[in-house]
Amino acid sequence: MKYVLPFIFLTVAPVVPATTLKPGHFLKWNSDHTERAIRPVYPVTQKDAHRFKTYKVNVKAAKPSSVCFYAFLKPSNDSNFGAHCVRFSYSELGETRTFFNASGEQVANRDGVYIEKYLLKGDKYPRLLQFLNEDGKLTENSSGVAEFHFKRDGAGRRVSEVRLNLNKQVVHEHNGFYEARFAFDNNDYATYRKGFDRSGAIMEGPSGYATAYFWFDENGTFSKEEFRDLNDRLVLGPSGYFARIEYKDIDEYGNWHKIALFDEKEQLVSKYAAYAVAKYNQFNQRQSITYYDVNMNRAENNRGVAKYQYIYDAQQNFIKREGYSLANKLVSQ
Known part of the structure; x- marks a missing residue:
């Protein structure tokens, strides 16, 4: 079934091939799994960008120069990386990413990192990712990781990663x-x-x-x-x-x-809810998730939640998610 958001008639641009980086507005700025280059998907035309929260990708010499987040064409810091913009710079050593708020000030990203440095180590694609603080010194992110070490296949795709802290000890995932x-x-x-x-x-x-x-x-x-x-x-x-x-x-x-949940016997979950149904508002933001059993009767998940309600402010900034039981009792937020 194809869903169309109510009250919105949009012109959505064609899907951008993985091998081609083009500037523009996108719903997702990076779907890459290989750690080779960013891969924006779900492009939106300039005409319709004011109806969405989008990431504007700027390109110079076929490489990204910046990615900036906009809420209905207004600069916003509420991106998935925790800042308004990530700016890219390049050298023979690799790629550097720095983060800035909507006022143009350099800030830490959502993981508490000011600078991400991708180092080639003599390869075509980065073999090492380091996290740096405001002074440009190696630091640990919010998960206690200072470095990612990558191994790659013949196509340059990341096929292995090991995470280290400041003491060069492995941080288990x-x-x-x-x-x-x-x-x-x-x-x-x-x-x-x-x-x-x-x-x-x-x-x-x-x-x-x-x-x-x-x-x-x-x-x-x-x-x-x-x-x-x-x-x-x-x-x-x-x-x-x-x-x-x-x-x-x-x-x-x-x-x-809609999602369907299965147990280890490949049967729909019976102890808790087996299905969940999501609804979205006219701004392409999730309104709710409601849980159902195998017969599509209302049910609770393993946390005792029958429905999640998503709360936004007047500017459509996410505030919180509230979970309610079948008895409509608030059980999580």
Whole structure:
């Protein structure tokens, strides 16, 4: 089913190929999984940009010079990187990204980092990503990571990453992986994230899975994800709620309108809600998520939430998300 947002008639530009970087407004500024170059998707024409929250990509010499976030064409700091603009500069050593607010002042991004430095280390694509503070010194981001070390395949795609802190100690990712390895589909989107220990053996993390498998469409929008153990058996993921999630009814702006949740036996979840349905407002922002059981009766998720309501201010800035039980009791915010 194709969903059209009410009260809006839009002219959406053609999808930009992954190999071509063009300037303009986009709903998502970077769908890249390879750590080679940014990959904007869901372009919006200049005529319709005032109806959306968009990222304006500026290009110089076929490379991005800046990406700036606008809320209905007004400069905003409420981007997914936590600033108004990220500016790009280049040298023979690699690429540098710095962050600025709507007043033009250099600021830390959402991860507490002022500068991101991608270093080539003699390769065509970066082998090392470093985080720097306001003084240009190596620092740790909000997750305690100072550096990402990448390995690449023959196409230059990142196929392995290891994270280090300031003391050069490995920072294990959220599932306890020492090293994460990746594979890619024909659109250069990841098909799995597999965990390995220090000796190079596949490992299961504390959440009980060794591999997260992914399916994406041509814009890098999720269509399915599942979790499997060392023996490639389906297992519950980190939420302990579902083993597989399927995103359905993706609209032309990359929003899912329904999800289905499956257990480790490949059956729809029965203990909690099996489906969730999302609604969006005329500004392309999520209004609510409502949960249903296998018979499409109202139900609660594993946190006791039957419905999430998204709250925005008059300027459509996100304020908070409130979760309500079947009894309409506020249980999370």
